[in-house]
Amino acid sequence: xxxxxxxxxxxxxxxxxxxxxxxxxxxxxxxxxxxxxxxxxxxxxxxxxxxxxxxxxxxxxxxxxxxxxxxxxxxxxxxxxxxxxxxxxxxxxxxxxxxxxxxxxxxxxxxxxxxxxxxxxxxxxxxxxxxxxxxxxxxxxxxxxxxxxxxxxxxxxxxxxxxxxxxxxxxxxxxxxxxxxxxxxxxxxxxxxxxxxxxxxxxxxxxxxxxxxxxxxxxxxxxxx
Numbered sequence: 001x002x003x004x005x006x007x008x009x010x011x012x013x014x015x016x017x018x019x020x021x022x023x024x025x026x027x028x029x030x031x032x033x034x035x036x037x038x039x040x041x042x043x044x045x046x047x048x049x050x051x052x053x054x055x056x057x058x059x060x061x062x063x064x065x066x067x068x069x070x071x072x073x074x075x076x077x078x079x080x081x082x083x084x085x086x087x088x089x090x091x092x093x094x095x096x097x098x099x100x101x102x103x104x105x106x107x108x109x110x111x112x113x114x115x116x117x118x119x120x121x122x123x124x125x126x127x128x129x130x131x132x133x134x135x136x137x138x139x140x141x142x143x144x145x146x147x148x149x150x151x152x153x154x155x156x157x158x159x160x161x162x163x164x165x166x167x168x169x170x171x172x173x174x175x176x177x178x179x180x181x182x183x184x185x186x187x188x189x190x191x192x193x194x195x196x197x198x199x200x201x202x203x204x205x206x207x208x209x210x211x212x213x214x215x216x217x218x219x220x221x222x223x224x225x
Contacts (some may be wrong), residue, residue: 002187002207002225007163008104009154009186010135012115014173017125018094020195022086023051026079033078034068042066048197052149052176054142055079055118080118087125096215101134103220114157114170116141116148136160148177151184158186169225171216175202182206189219 014020031040042050046065050058059079060072069075104111112135115122119140126132137160139153146152158168170181173191175198181188182205190206192199192214203209208224210216219225 002169002189002219005109005163005167005169005187005225007158007161007168008109008111009114009157009161009168009170009181010111011170011172011174011177012113012117012122012125014094014193014196015171015191016093016097016113016131017091017129019086019091019125020051020173020193022083023047023195025086026082029078029082030062030068030075040066040068044197051196052116052174053147054116054140054145055083056142057147080121083117083121084124087121088128091125091128093129093131094215096217098131100216100220101131104225105134107225109225110161110163111135112137112139112157112160114139114141114153118142148172148174148180151180154181154184154186169207172202175199175205178202178205189216191216 010016027040031038056076059075063069063072063075113122117140119138119142122138122140139157141147141153144152144156154170158165161168165185169187169189171189171191172178173193173196178188178190188206190202190209192210192212210218
């Protein structure tokens with residue numbers, strides 16, 4: 001149960017917006033551009049790790065591990081173009097998100113975004129989905145310099161909200177991120193996303209877990225928050 005929270009920290013991709021399929025688009029583009037049309041896909045372990053890294057670190061890792069592109073920076077430029085187009089034109093909110101943000105705002109819960117995505121891309125997606133009015137601040141792992149396997153981004157978000165750890169909840173679709181938030185004492189809501197890994201692990205750790213087909217609106221309907 002996560003009743004009586006005063007602060008909420010939201011991941012973006014896979015939590016607020018339906019976007020994690022974009023990685024499959026990136027892999028296809030890399031195969032076409034750098035491998036003469038051959039299929040490209042990182043190993044399951046690498047794919048899982050990459051999704052919680054900063055984009056720059058992820059692209060540097062891919063270049064080193066798979067010898068594609070002339071540099072990590074070249075891969076980063078390619079990925080940024082794809083992501084900018086997607087966030088500007090195609091991305092959509094996940095079901096139940098708008099209702100939940102409205103509910104939290106009405107209850108006076110302070111909200112911010114903490115994402116591994118580049119800050120400029122976060123802002124593009126937030127503007128496209130018209131949800132900027134709900135958040136007091138936006139934080140990116142890319143700016144902080146550490147991924148969500150480390151607590152830095154959550155501590156920074158918590159400080160900006162001005163709420164206590166015990167009164168603040170993190171909303172995430174990544175079991176690595178949920179584990180990090182849980183270790184420092186934040187309340188956690190784990191959210192199923194078919195494109196992400198470690199759902200069973202997340203279900204064990206999260207204070208509340210939203211199963212496949214369930215949305216954030218369930219928290220309102222069940223008076224969980």
